[in-house]
Amino acid sequence: MFSVQSPRPLRARGGDAAVERGRELRRESKVGARTRAKLREAESSRKEIEERERLEAEEADYRRVWAKGNELFYTRRYQEAAARYTEAVNKNPNEPAVFRNRAQCHIFLGALPQGLEDAEKCIELDPTYLMGYLCKAKVQALMQNYQSAMATYIEGLKRDPNSTIIIDGFKRCVTCIEKSKGGDVGIVDLEDILRDWHSDIYLSNELQKYMEEVAVLKKEASDERLRRMESEQTARTSEANHVQRQKETEEHLSKIQQELQQVKARQDEVANELQKANKHNEHAQNQLLESKKFHSEELQKASEHSLNLQHQLTESKERYNQLQSKHDVLLKERDAALEEVEKLRRRSAAMPCQFSLAELERATENFSTSTKFRECGVASVYRGVLRNMTVAIKVLRHDGQGRSQFEQGVAIHSRVRHPNLVTLLGACTELLTLVYEFLPNGSLEDFLSCEDKRRTLTWQIRIRIIAEICSALIFLHENRPEPIVHGDLHPANILLDANLVTKLSDFGIFHLLIQSNSNSTNHPVEAPIYVDPECLATRKMTPHSDVYSFGMVVLRLLTGKPPLGIKKIVEDAMEQGDLNSVVDTSAGEWPDVHIQQLAHIALSCTEQNSRYRPVLSGQLWTAVETMRDVAMLSSQSSSSLVQEESIIPSHFTCSISHEIMKDPQLTADGITYEGNSIREWFGRGKITSPFTNLPLQHQELIPNIALRSAIQEWLQQHSMVL
Template identity: 45%
Template sequence: MLSSQLPDIAEASSSERVYVALGNSIEKAVSLLNWVFESLGTRQICLLHVHRPSPLIPTLLGKLPASQANAEVVSAFRREENERTKKLFDYYLIICRRAKVEATIVTIESDQVHKGIVELVNRHGVRKLVMGTVKENCMKVKKSSCKENYAAKHAPLFCEIWFINKGKCIWTREASENSNLLQGSFSSTISSCASGCTSTEMRVSSGSDPKVEEESSYSHIEEVSLEAEALGNEAFEELLKCKTLELEAMEAFSKVKIYESALVHEVKLRKEAEDALNNTIQDQEKLLKEKDEVARKLERTMRNVALLDIRAQEANHRCEEASGELKLIQTSILSLRQEEQRIRRQKMEAVHWLERWRSPGQAGTANCNGFLGITEELPELAEFSLSDLQTATCNFSESFKLGQGGCGQVYKGEMLGRTVAIKRLHPNNMQGQSEFQKEVQVLGKLQHPHLVTLLGACPEAWSLVYEYLPNGSLQDRLFQKNNIAPLTWKIRTRIIAEISSALCFLHSSKPEKIVHGDLKPQNILLNSELSCKICEFGICRLVTEDSLYQPSFHWSTIPKGSFPYTDPEFQRIGVLTPKSDIYAFGVIILQLLTGKPPAGLVGEVRRTRKLTSILDPSAEWPMIVARRLVDLALQFCELSSRGRPDLTPTLVRELEHLHVSEERPVPSFFLCPILQEIMHDPQVAADGFTYEGEALRGWLANGRETSPMTNLRLDHLHLTPNHALRLAIQDWLCKY
């Protein structure tokens, strides 16, 4: 084989062709080629490459040694390696053609790159070689393992080698001066090898100088030592590789076992899944049969529902006819009543004018006395002088001032051996003078435990002397002015009963009914035992049966009631009646229940769905008591006075019993699970539980289709009235 290469060697020697050792790194190869093109200026080069086959073959079980892998897999991988190498050198040839340099390729396959390079140099008689090198520190650390150092030591001396790093020539191994002799020796060696001669004969033909022979022997021994050392290192590396491959093989075998066990488990799971699928199919068929049966039942039910709808429509039609007839009857009755009232008013007016016509002076005096409620039998009030009041109040000192109203100031003083409250009206206020006369004439003749007591008057100073109540007004106590303790539910209920008792007394007085006209928490005072008394009668009215039909009678004074407590009917038509006090009383009840300001309170309570959300938590209201008071207060606050109930003794007694009653335990099945309140419209849902109808409809209206109790999806959203439970709740409420 070597003899066949001799013409090539001779041709290479004569043409001074440059050989460039290239690897798989494109960046380094391009750098070497550019240096050759720029520095040597040659137009013919030979690309030299040592292909190192990979010792490990990638398989499905990981990388295995080539000896243990399948032969077809190894062959395919080798073809893939050769294809990559071919594509790489095609790219190198393209670079050379672009530089207008003729290039050929010489390759060899070897496990060690540095030995492959030296073998190619010897085989082709390379005289000029360009190869890459590493940094200097690498050569210092491990020179014997670097292919550059090996090539410098073992390449023939006639070969000039340039070592290039990053486009720069690091160093050059010059060719020996005896390069021609060595070249001839190299040629004779090849010829001798081709003809079967020994290496000893080659050395004899080269020359017989003993010194040269000694140096050659020494270099040969050194070369053999280096080769032995390199072979030892290679053997150690191969041993490590074998151990690594053994470990990888064991790991691969364990993976195979794991895969086999996983396959068995997967087969088991697949069988279980098939069984479950069969069971599911059977259940589905059963459900389909049940669905068909239910569909048939539903069809029968829908036919029955259609019949019931027809009957219901007939019943509704009859009900509408009956309602129309009832409305006609009610309209007729109302017309008769209005006619009767009109005739009665005309009769009373005729009698009134007849009496005035007969005796104008006597009739006017009697009417005035009856209107003002003055009688001769009642004792006269005590009269005080201005000096008495100045002494009691330190000349009306600001430190004794309790407050200021629309008609004057209120002072605290000491008179008659007790603490009193002195109300001083503005002297120039004609309305105040009227109120002064009114309160003197009315309060002086009224005696009730829950009306403030008038002790005397001072006409000189337009002042009234009342009893003093130390705990201030209900307004201050309700909104905890000065951080006072809140009122309990029992105290609040007792105050409601006391207010109702006082109003019932005023509204049932004879011969004229008395209307307070300015009922609000500021005008309800509390004594030391937190019992209430109503004050501020400056705008009260005396209302007779005749005056109810004479609106102009009520414009003698201007009411000063606060707007939230003012009767809407009075604001509309200007008629002040006992029902006006009842409206204000209803607003006060709602304030005691909720602890909130009066503005908009009636509407807020009407709109609320959950009573506990608006109750004052500091009072700890029992639900039975709170529910009854809310219902009563909303009746009192009806916009039309006809819808408001009268304060009867029976109603007053009921309120008096509320504040002394303890809360009774409510059966749990009477409470709505959502609101936790007694149900008034119990409805059964699809989950079998009973809820308050309004609460459950609100639950479903928000897009929820699950049970409030079980959180499971409801089969349907239809509600069924629970009449039995509703009757039981009504019986329980009536009983207690």
Template identity: 40%
Template sequence: MTLTSPYHSVSHSMIRVPDIALKGIMESRSDIVEEIEVREEEMVYVSVSENVKDSELTLKWAVRNFQGKKLCILHVHQTSKKMLTMGTEYSISRVEDHQVGAYHNSERQCMDDVLKTYGLICERAGMWAETLHIEMESIEKGIVELIAMHNIKKLVMGAAADKLYSKKMMELKSKKAIHVCQKAPIYCHIWFVCNGNLIYTRRGDLDETCGEALFPPPPLPSSILVHSSSLRQNSGQEWGYNELASSSPYFRKVRSAISSQDANGGTTRSSSLSSGRNSYACDNISRSDSADSISSPRSSSEVVENSTLRSISRPKRSINETELRAIPHSNEGLYNASSVSAQEEIASDKLYDELEKTMAEADNSRQKAIEESIKCRKAEKQAIEAIRRTKASESSCAEELKRKKGIEEALASGKEEIEKLKPKLDDIMKDLQLALEQKSSLEFQIRNSDEMVQELEQKIFSAVHLLQRYKKERDELLVELDNAVSLAEELRKKPVEDTSMARMTQFYTEFSLSEIKEATHNFDPSLKIGEGGYGIIYRGVLRYTQVAVKVLHSNSSQGHLEFEQEVNVLSTLRHPNLITLIGACPEAWILIYEYLPNGSLEDRLSCKENTPPLSWQTRVRIAAELCSVLVFLHSCKPQSIIHGDLKPSNVLLDANHVSKLSDFGICCLISQDELSSNNTTICCRPDYAKGTFPYIDPEYLSTGELTRKSDVYSFGIILLRLLTGRPALGIAKDVQTALDKGNLKDLLDCTAGDWPFVRAKQLAQLALSCCEMSRNKRPELISEVWRMLEPMKFSCGASSFRRGSEDHFQIPQFYMCPIFQEVMQEPVVASDGYTYETEAIKGWLESGNDTSPMTDQKLANDILIPNHALRSAIQEWLQQH
């Protein structure tokens, strides 16, 4: 019969012992069972990995084989040595500490999620599990550390990867499992599992040795049967207590405990037991019980139910011959009735009394031994807890020492840096001292300059006052002179002419021929700056002002009419891009204009006298200025003005390359009520067509009708010339061919710089639409042409800053618009991921394009997102520079 306790498995033979022995055994067993029940059941730990698939079968095996026990999920977390950023791995030593901390925190969050997943697996199986984890570089060392820290007695872990499992697998394949098996404390019992199958078991030493010492095995049951094979037939000896003790391992341990107790107390119990070896006769065993036990084997429960213990105080009787005959033949060897005598019965009674005392003393010794074992167990737990706390303290102390060492190293490094920076600090202090001295010197100079400025201001005020008085006197003299000259001229002219000239003198200053000759050194050929069909232009200084003097040809049949036309127009109009008429000399048909040092647009396009070419930004701005002044002339009230002779030679440039439109000799003036129904016909000249041939409207040549669209045609030719720098004749056809073939870049004027192709293409398409043969197909200046050129003019305002400043600093490339090639003012992000100037990308999209200007791929959408961060950066950069 085998009895099993939660701690040991002990096998015993089925024998019957005297009643008093059974009574003592039962009492001791109840004490031990009671003590065992008090003990708390140990927890089973299951080691898992970060991958749930790798440890799921191991956890399920533990849940399946340890139902009703407490589980704890054990995990060792390894922090990464590398960080994965933007698809690239970086060593944590090359990354800042706060980034490493954030990355490790995200790993710990993932670890918590994995442990929660393992907890859910246990919950589905109807078990509740705790979690225990630690961070270490080595997983196997971490498992061993946790076993030692938490006094783990039972552990389940993987033997190898599941894919390495085979039915013949009988040993550990994983280096981690081998390390744990070799290095784990001896008291830890470990089950190694692979693919849901138990591969290997490492039994803890405390289970086999220390466990028996601390917790004795349970005693025999209350009723023990006598097995026939375990009894001996001895004619000279009867079965006594020593035979029982020698045949049962448990009784041997009890006798050993009693002997040791007697050795401490000074009394030897073994001798008393051995002296009664043959003194006990088993006359108190009934024949019926012997027969039942021999005839059929029974289960332990049946034996407990059917067997009864006899008290020592019950009267004992001898076995007579009749009863001996009734015993089956198989038991004849056990008892020999004829050998029992009265003396033996008396000796047996004495031995019973002595045995009862011995058993009582053994019970006391056993109870004390159990109490001592409980105390030892408690002391062991306290010692283990103290060891765990000591290790934790040592670990924290080591961490503190490590941290202290790091701080000391950082402090030493800081001191070294300070020592290195001391020479630099000395140099800086010297520079600061020198700067302070220079500051003092400059402040002294500033004070002196302020005093000088005050003195000069007083002198300037006096000079200005004197100049104003002289100017007033001069003006009075000039007025008197003009009146005298006017009166003299009135006497010479006809009445009709007198009326016309009197009207004109109201709007401009009239100069005498002598003044003009003096200003031009009598029309010195060296002062000649230009010549046209109207006359010759000289440079001169008239009344302390540099002017351009335009002298009409004396043989011109229309000279006086053109003179009056230009005086009437320019003396009454003012516009930033319209040339300023300073005065005139009617007696010689001479016009005096403001002097523009950069000559005509024709000269600049041909780089006359090796002048530098115009940049593409300046050319775009000039085109926008020409459009602006044409819109102004066409919108004048009460009379609209058609220039009629628009060409680059009539567009003059000032010192800042601002364009000024001139030469209004053949312009047409017409009132608003003379406009035709289609709002195009302005002036009819069937007799002749004036102007320069490549710039003249073809319909004007064929019909003699000069319209607003005639100026639009001439403007388109000028715009094509600005783009390509080529002669005007046949330029429209060349540009159209280049657009059709897709090689417009080859036709652009490379001397103007790197043209933004998108803007150049828009300007070329706009110019060709202005050069349509039919005036009805040409765009309106105010609604179509100006709408496109105005934002271009605005954006080109920043180009002058860029070109003028590029010698001093380099503009960041990402501040430049890919289309306009200039610093962006309002950057936006398109669906292709590139950033553009708002006006540039809008112009691109409004031109009918649905592809990216950079990649030529189709745009996903036309949504534009303002790039506020880049805009702020550009503005800050512009302020700094």
């Protein structure tokens, strides 16, 4: 029996290949879509990073401007501080503390309406900020509007009834009101006012307790409501998930049924085609050829489309890499520019007033030996008149050590200011020269070495000198970011001005001397007796090294004896209980308690092991400060010239405004004026001297730093504030 083989379903085979190719095209399209989505996400991330960096830069700039305003305020440069605070307000107008700081500047500058406006703005931004109420009340009191000041103090007490500063201010305001009426404040009046305040305080405390209980109940109810809501949300989520899974299961079953129906239909079609295959074999072959041709064309199109997508993807990647590279380059350029700007700012801030070589030669008569009054190992010091000021001109050697000391001196002096540190007026880079204020009384060594001069240093003055040296050393040691160590403290480097006020010189350069003489057998410091023995042995300098030198100076001021063996003399006298036998009697009759305290301080500071030496800013400073205050009271009670000393020196006042100068500026006529006054003079178009009425060669102004320091010292001595 013969049998025939049925032909294979050619059309079905070609149709499956087309479906499979369509699926591949869809997958490639999805890959392209995901790639484009990733590119969009990368671009969005890059923009977010740039925006975050911009906001961080603005925040850092805002904080820097605020900190600069605080720094200017503490140095009493109120006009510049107010400008900085204004800049900070423009960057962030919602910070009440900045408005309060600017109000303080306006108060010191006499601009009371502006100060009142800033104080009110401070309270508007934060009604709970007590310093805003205090500042506003002070302005109102200065404007003699005492009723408004009292109202402001009461508002502050409502915010904090226990604030002592608000209560003290209110009392002073009541006193001012009574005095303005010609009367005095009575105790009964103050008790009535305080009774009302305490009543308000009691009610406020009861209300506060009630509010705290209500807050606890509210929190418990809120927690219970949140737990209930979370339970309901969990139940709804679980139910929704169950419904979703059931829906997905039904959809999946529906799809399976549809596929089964399609498979059955396809099987029927295949069976029909198998039955008709023998009859239409030739027709099927023709269709196969046409199908192959069609699928070949579709495959070609799909390949071309795939290549096009790959080409687009490659171009997108290259474009992204180019943008990323440009972004990195721009970031590096920005960082480099910021670093360069910071370097230029530091360099300009560190550079003092520049003097020419010709000016120095004229001031010292071509560096005549007659003008030289001091010479040390690395420099010569001349006295001269420079721009109508008597100055000390220190010429350093032209070698590596001299240049290092010059750069170190400029760097340190330009960033530290203290009443008991010598003031650097300027420098000459060409000659490696530093120009300081001239101190007419020379050094402490000059007084201790001369018997006649030593008598002028009474025990009260000596205690004040010890306190001033301690204050200057504490200031240097607490410098940030790194402490400054004097390293060469001895009486020859402790200078005295016309009022015997202490000025430390040659600080911060000791490590340069050690580095340049590391192979030398001779120690570089002029007075090795005053140097810490540990520093001599290890060549490592710390603030404890200055503590040792400070103790040696105290011993000399106490005894008036030469430094060699002085510590052993005092130790023996203390063991024998006879310290009075070693004190310097030319200073007057020392109080016994001060002799004991100074001897104990000096010996503890000169301990051989630095770990046992005290910290200057701790209990030592408290003891020295107390002795100074007692000595000054004793000196003032025994002096008959106190009233005469309170007379304002004529050269401290401006010839234009006739007031004590805050910002003395030297002009071309050689006369010093108040900065704002002379600028207003020039602003009115005048080109002549306000004092001589002669034409000025130029309108350049030079800060008179020495006069400004003298004014500040005088004001501190007489407890006055500009």
